Amino acid sequence: MKFAQIILPLNLQGTFTYSVPEAITDLLLPGMRVLVPFGGKKIYTGIVFRTHDEAQDAFVPKEIISMLDDSPILPQEQLEFWAWLSDYYLCNMGEIYRLAFPGSLKLESETYLKLKPNVVVDFENLDVHEMYLIQALEIRQLINLSEIEAFIPKKEIIKTINSLIDLQYIEVDEKITEKYKAKEVAYVRIKDPEAVRAQLPEILLQLKRSPKQQELFMMILQMHTENPETQIRKSHLLDDGNFAHSQLKSLVEKDLVEEYFLQVDRLESYEGETEQLEELTEEQKRARNEIVAAFEEGKNVLLHGVTSSGKTHLYLENIEETVAAGLNVLLLLPEIALTKQTAVRLEKKYGQALGFYHQKLSDFERVEVWRRIRNNEIKVLVGTRNALFLPFRNLGLIVVDEEHDTAYRPREVAPYFNARDSSLILAEFYGGRVILGSATPSVESYWLAQNDRLKLVTLSERFGKVSLPQFELIDFKEAQQRKKVSGNFSQHVLDEITENLQQKNQVMILHNRRGYANVVECETCGHVSYCSNCDVIMTYHKFSNELKCHYCGNKSSKPSNCPKCNAENLNTRGVGVEQIHEEVSRLFPDAEVDRMDVDSMRRKFAYEKLYEKIESGETDIIVGTQMISKGLDFDHIELVTIPRADHMLYVQDFRAEERAYQLITQVSGRAGRVSGEGKVLIQTYNPQHFIFQLIRENDPREIYTYLLEERKKFNYPPYTKTILIELKHRNEAKADRASQFLGSVLRKYLPPECILGPEKSPVGKINLLYQYQILIKLPRGKFYKIYKNYIKESIEEFEEITAYRSVKRYIYVDF
DNA sequence: AGCACGCCGACT
DNA sequence: GTCGGCGTGCTC
Numbered sequence: 126m127k128f129a130q131i132i133l134p135l136n137l138q139g140t141f142t143y144s145v146p147e148a149i150t151d152l153l154l155p156g157m158r159v160l161v162p163f164g165g166k167k168i169y170t171g172i173v174f175r176t177h178d179e180a181q182d183a184f185v186p187k188e189i190i191s192m193l194d195d196s197p198i199l200p201q202e203q204l205e206f207w208a209w210l211s212d213y214y215l216c217n218m219g220e221i222y223r224l225a226f227p228g229s230l231k232l233e234s235e236t237y238l239k240l241k242p243n244v245v246v247d248f249e250n251l252d253v254h255e256m257y258l259i260q261a262l263e264i265r266q267l268i269n270l271s272e273i274e275a276f277i278p279k280k281e282i283i284k285t286i287n288s289l290i291d292l293q294y295i296e297v298d299e300k301i302t303e304k305y306k307a308k309e310v311a312y313v314r315i316k317d318p319e320a321v322r323a324q325l326p327e328i329l330l331q332l333k334r335s336p337k338q339q340e341l342f343m344m345i346l347q348m349h350t351e352n353p354e355t356q357i358r359k360s361h362l363l364d365d366g367n368f369a370h371s372q373l374k375s376l377v378e379k380d381l382v383e384e385y386f387l388q389v390d391r392l393e394s395y396e397g398e399t400e401q402l403e404e405l406t407e408e409q410k411r412a413r414n415e416i417v418a419a420f421e422e423g424k425n426v427l428l429h430g431v432t433s434s435g436k437t438h439l440y441l442e443n444i445e446e447t448v449a450a451g452l453n454v455l456l457l458l459p460e461i462a463l464t465k466q467t468a469v470r471l472e473k474k475y476g477q478a479l480g481f482y483h484q485k486l487s488d489f490e491r492v493e494v495w496r497r498i499r500n501n502e503i504k505v506l507v508g509t510r511n512a513l514f515l516p517f518r519n520l521g522l523i524v525v526d527e528e529h530d531t532a533y534r535p536r537e538v539a540p541y542f543n544a545r546d547s548s549l550i551l552a553e554f555y556g557g558r559v560i561l562g563s564a565t566p567s568v569e570s571y572w573l574a575q576n577d578r579l580k581l582v583t584l585s586e587r588f589g590k591v592s593l594p595q596f597e598l599i600d601f602k603e604a605q606q607r608k609k610v611s612g613n614f615s616q617h618v619l620d621e622i623t624e625n626l627q628q629k630n631q632v633m634i635l636h637n638r639r640g641y642a643n644v645v646e647c648e649t650c651g652h653v654s655y656c657s658n659c660d661v662i663m664t665y666h667k668f669s670n671e672l673k674c675h676y677c678g679n680k681s682s683k684p685s686n687c688p689k690c691n692a693e694n695l696n697t698r699g700v701g702v703e704q705i706h707e708e709v710s711r712l713f714p715d716a717e718v719d720r721m722d723v724d725s726m727r728r729k730f731a732y733e734k735l736y737e738k739i740e741s742g743e744t745d746i747i748v749g750t751q752m753i754s755k756g757l758d759f760d761h762i763e764l765v766t767i768p769r770a771d772h773m774l775y776v777q778d779f780r781a782e783e784r785a786y787q788l789i790t791q792v793s794g795r796a797g798r799v800s801g802e803g804k805v806l807i808q809t810y811n812p813q814h815f816i817f818q819l820i821r822e823n824d825p826r827e828i829y830t831y832l833l834e835e836r837k838k839f840n841y842p843p844y845t846k847t848i849l850i851e852l853k854h855r856n857e858a859k860a861d862r863a864s865q866f867l868g869s870v871l872r873k874y875l876p877p878e879c880i881l882g883p884e885k886s887p888v889g890k891i892n893l894l895y896q897y898q899i900l901i902k903l904p905r906g907k908f909y910k911i912y913k914n915y916i917k918e919s920i921e922e923f924e925e926i927t928a929y930r931s932v933k934r935y936i937y938v939d940f
Numbered sequence: 941a942g943c944a945c946g947c948c949g950a951c952t
Numbered sequence: 953g954t955c956g957g958c959g960t961g962c963t964c
Contacts, residue, residue, distance in 0.1 A: 131964080135941045141964040164943065164963050186964050219941080927960065 127178055128186060129153060131161055131171035132207075134231050135219045136539075140174045144186045153189075156197025156204055158230070160190040162287075168270055170231040172199060172222060174208075190287060191296070198230070198499070200516055202554040209550055215848075215917065215936045216540035224540065225514030227491035237267045238286065241296050254285040259294060311359040313373065315349050316383045328381065338375050341368045345382060359384065405442065409435055412582050413442055416560065419580035425549060425559040427528075427574045429825065430584030431593060432564045432794025433758070437467055439584070440524045441474065443560060444505055448475070452521025452557070454505045457548060459530035461485055461509055462732065462756055467526075468507060475505050482508035482515060510544035513551055520555040523548045527755075528561035528570060529787055534940075541937050545570075564794060565787040568780075568836060571829045572843040587801070594765070594796040594803030596821040598812040612708050613700060613768045618806050619712065621764060626716055626745055630763040634709060634748045635792045636702045638772060639675060639722055641667035643699025647687035654681070654688065660890035666724065667703050677892045700769060706748040713746065721749035754791040760799045765792055766806040770817070777887055779841045782816045783832055789820055842939065845902040846909055848916065851886060851935040857895040861885075863932040864897035867923045871899065874915035879903060894933065 127150045130140035143161050145153055153159070157173045170193065207225070211218045222231070240262045248256060254277045261268055261276065270286075277285055289295045315321055321328060332339040341362075348357055363370060376382040405413060412428070416439070419426050430436040444454045458467070461483040471479050480503035482494050497503045498515045506512055510533055525533070525545050534543040545561060552559045561570055561579065574581035587593060604615035611619060625632050642665040646653050654663045656674035663672035663681070671680045686693055706720040719735055726732045738744050739759060747753055747762075773785035789807065797803020809817055819828045837844050852867065854860040864883035871880055881900040889895060903912045920936075923929060 128964095133941095133964090135963090137941070137963080139964095143964060161964085167942075167963090181964080184964060217941095223941095930961090931959070 127153075127176060128181065129159070129176045129189065130174040131159060131189075132174050132218045132222050133161070133163060133169050133171045134223045134226075135163075135169070136217050136223075137219055138217055140218065141171070142181055142184075142186045143171075144188045145176065146188055149189075149192050152195075153192060154197050156199035156201065158193040158198055160193060162187050162190060172204075173197075174204060174218070188287070191290065198495075198516060200518065202520075202551070203514065203516060205554050206513075206547075206551050209554075210540070210542055210547060213550075214540060214542045214938045215913075215920075216542075220540040221514075224511065224538070227495060228488045229492055230495065237269045238262065238273075238295050239267050241293060244294050246294055252285075255289055258285055258289060262295060310386065312385050313345060313357045313359050313362060313382055314385065315346060316380055318349060318353075321346065321381065331379070335372075335375065337368065338372050341372050342376055342381060345376075403438075405438065406435065406586075406588070408584060408586050409439055412439060412584050415580070415582045416443060419582070420558045422580070424580045425552070426561070426582050427566055427570050427579040428560050428562040428582050428584070429566050429571075430562065430564060431587060432791070433587045433591070433798050434564075434584035435588045436526070436562045436564075436584065437470070438588075440526070440560065440562065441470060443522060444471075444524070445474070447522040448478075448504045450521065452519045453501075453503065453517060454522045454524070455512060455515075455517065455520060455548075456505065456507045456524045457512065457526065457533075457544060458507065458509060459527050459532035460755070471505060471507060478502065478504035480506045480508075482506060482512040484509060484511065513544060513547060517555065520552070521557045522560070523552045523557060524560045524562065526562050528563045529565050529567040530563075536937065536940070541935075541940075543939055546939065565790045568783050568829065568832050569843045572833060575833075587798070591797070591799065591801035592803075593823065594793050594805050596793070596805045596807065596823060598817055598821055599806060599808045600810075600812045601808045602810050604808075611712065613705060613808075614708070614712070614766075615808060618766050618768070618808060621804065621806060622713065622746070622766070625764045626713065628763075629742075629761070631739065631742070631744065631759065631761045632746045633753055633757075633762055633765045633792065633795055634705060634746060635751070635753060635765065635767045635788070636700070636705045636748065636769060636772075637750050637788065638699075638701045639666075639724060639750060640664035640673065640701035641703040641707075642697035642701055644697065645672065645683065646696050646698055647690060647692055648694040648696050649692035650687060650690040652687050652689040654684070658891070658893050660888055664701065665697055666701075667707070668724070676888060702748060702750050705768060709746055709748055716745040717743055718746045718748060719744045721747060721752050723750070723752065726752070751788055751792075753795070754788055757795055758798065759795070762795050763797055763800060763802060764804050764806070765796045766808070767792070768808045770807045770809045771811060774811075774814070774816070779836070779839065782835065785816060786820055786828055786832070790823075840902055844905070846905055847938075847940060848901040848903065848913075849937040849940045850899045850901070851896055851937070852883075852898070853891075853894040853896045853933040853935070854931065855893050855895065857890075859929075860895040860897050860932060863923075863929040864899060866926065866929065867919065868899055870919040870922050871901070871916065874919060875901070875912055879912070 127145040128142050129145050131143050132140050141163070143159075153173060153176055155173050155175050158170050159173060161169055161171045163169050168190065207218050207221050210216065210221055240259070246259055251259065257276050258273065286295070328342070329339060332342060345357060345362070348355065359373070362368065363373065373382070377384060416426050416428070428436055428439065430439070440456065444456070447454050456467070468481070480494050480497060482491070486494070494503070494506075495516060498506065498517060501518050506515065525548050528545045533545045534541070549559050570579065573579045599615050599617055601610070601615060604610050604617070609616040622632050644653050644662055645665045654672055655661065656663055656677065656679050658679050659674055659676045661674055661676050663674055665683060666673050670683050672683055673680050684695070687695060702720065702722050706718060710718045719738065721735060726735070735744070736757070739747060739757065742761060747757075767789060770785070770789070773788060774781055778784070789805070793803070793805040796805060807817060807820070811817065815831060819831055836842065841847070850867065852860055852864045854863065868880065868883040879902055881902070883897050883899045886896040886898045901916065903909050920934075
């Protein structure tokens with residue numbers, strides 16, 4: 126007898142042992158999907174992690190119902206990667222499985238059964254449930270498991286199915302692929318061009334009373350006349366909002382126009398000509414040679430290139446070389462909105478061999494990418510962090526663009542992992558190489574480069590030898606004393622904005638705080654509104670006239686009177702981006718001022734619309750949160766100002782200075798991309814602050830030296846490895862007690878200086894859950910693994926206490 | 941994670 | 953008298 130360790134899509138520790146039916150013992154391989162019963166009535170699609178012959182005595186393993194793949198859907202490298210992730214990030218493989226697979230590749234009780242063709246059923250020897258199921262299948266060809274529940278008791282379902290599969294009467298329907306239809310796109314054409322031409326006056330007369338239809342008809346006719354070969358996409362015709370669907374429908378009904386459909390690839394791959402890259406500059410050539418040399422040494426690369434230095438160009442060169450060597454490439458981007466520019470260039474190069482994978486794809490589209498990757502049809506895949514889990518073959522290169530971006534390690538989705546760090550491991554399993562690229566590398570990556578674990582390659586010139594923007598610090602306190610201030614802006618900044626507007630330049634204003642004001646306060650009694658679910662003050666959003674909680678999304682309308690003492694004089698404190706936007710609009714009444722933040726971009730296509738408005742030059746001033754620091758590469762932005770730069774430093778986070786540096790540098794990179802005369806004005810109460818001074822001097826080496834010294838001084842990463850454990854419960858005392866207990870267990874095993882807390886989290890309550898945290902700082906090197914095993918043991922000990930089982934537990938490794 | 945079982949309160 | 957709340961235990 127043979128056994129298999131199966132990964133199930135459940136948040137449970139470890140794998141589960143199943144026995145392998147004799148018929149497939151020689152066929153079953155790690156990485157294949159199998160159907161297994163679990164618990165009383167559930168059926169799951171599991172993944173074979175490994176097969177073995179170690180007999181089991183603690184329990185009787187159940188048997189695998191069926192094998193779903195002829196060959197492993199998941200390559201060995203991915204299985205090793207999952208195991209590594211689960212071990213390193215202290216999460217379960219089931220969580221990874223859930224995240225990694227598109228829904229329809231891990232069907233559960235939705236799995237369909239069918240009769241085997243040409244079977245003769247011997248009803249005499251069937252029990253009543255088996256008979257029901259066969260009869261049901263004779264009527265309907267496919268039945269899924271939850272439908273079977275209607276006529277067979279839950280506990281009997283698995284037994285019934287198993288016995289019928291054993292008797293070779295039925296089988297699991299595996300043709301998942303047949304369930305998706307090819308996507309079709311609607312096109313429009315003149316139904317009978319000859320006839321139309323002959324009878325045009327009559328037709329126009331017929332359409333006299335519907336001018337819109339006439340206009341639309343003429344437009345289609347004109348398009349046809351100009352180029353009879355072009356296909357006219359229906360959506361393009363209606364997109365600009367000039368015509369309504371009903372008008373087109375009328376034309377179709379009048380038999381003048383007809384609609385037809387063409388199948389397109391769901392992923393809308395590029396179908397045009399592919400083109401060659403432009404030549405590299407001298408500096409880029411040097412960098413390229415350094416990358417080649419590093420790869421030959423077996424080293425991965427940290428590509429530190431100032432904004433607009435042509436990092437993408439270098440990526441493309443390396444991608445091309447990798448593909449030419451017969452290997453495949455993964456290009457990771459922090460968010461899908463950034464794919465636009467990169468994608469255009471890659472499409473021209475790789476056409477159909479390019480794939481995309483990100484959160485916005487539908488399940489079918491995801492499966493399609495899976496299929497194409499498995500068939501080795503995709504040479505270059507552009508995607509967000511989940512693309513790490515695709516079943517790559519021959520992965521030769523991973524490029525992680527904007528590697529400093531925090532989108533690579535979101536705290537909100539389980540399992541927690543850092544896609545940038547993980548990509549280094551994944552590449553190792555595949556024997557591939559990695560390029561981490563950024564204009565502002567993370568302190569951690571920079572440190573790795575300093576310690577020879579990554580090869581640092583630098584691009585310090587902007588493309589076309591354009592100068593970097595000039596930084597200027599404005600002492601806001603001094604400006605206030607000299608009364609040269611209007612609201613949040615010093616006169617100097619206002620003058621600069623005015624001048625730029627006169628020269629028809631665009632201006633960007635960064636203010637990284639959502640809403641209008643942080644606090645609405647009653648002047649009489651001092652009352653402020655707290656979120657009812659969280660331990661947080663509600664932020665005032667004037668645009669929607671609401672108080673919003675930025676942690677749980679809770680909203681309430683803004684009160685006009687104090688809810689406590691009913692006084693009318695409510696005051697606001699703290700400046701948000703809405704207020705800056707309002708102020709700038711007032712100060713520059715003739716300018717077109719637009720706001721870009723998550724709140725204003727929530728509506729569909731809001732981002733695309735504003736993007737085009739800025740691109741066309743219609744917008745004069747863009748006021749926004751950190752959102753404006755990404756992806757807005759326009760030629761006419763000459764001035765960037767940060768009116769309240771100090772905000773960024775007053776965050777309780779050991780990365781606050783690093784983030785401020787990255788944000789300021791990224792946003793300043795938008796200025797003077799073509800002219801080379803960009804300017805960045807930073808208003809601050811602390812112009813002496815080291816980080817501002819360093820940013821102004823713009824010497825990266827100095828900045829990283831400073832940031833690293835600070836990290837070293839306070840024992841933060843990269844000098845230590847951190848693990849944050851959060852415990853949450855709706856009963857505060859219970860959360861407190863649980864964290865005290867876990868803390869005491871940890872202290873049993875770990876040196877006391879490694880453990881900070883337990884203590885109440887900075888935000889003590891979110892979504893009605895009270896949260897307590899323990900921060901663990903571990904030394905790097907060989908003790909790390911030992912200590913981490915102690916942590917695992919401590920958590921197991923903690924889990925044995927049944928009273929704390931309802932306490933939610935979150936672990937963030939390298940948070 | 942999901943589900944069953946079992947124990948307590950608030951309702952037709 | 954029952955319905956359903958969630959604490960507890962179990963799943964190969």
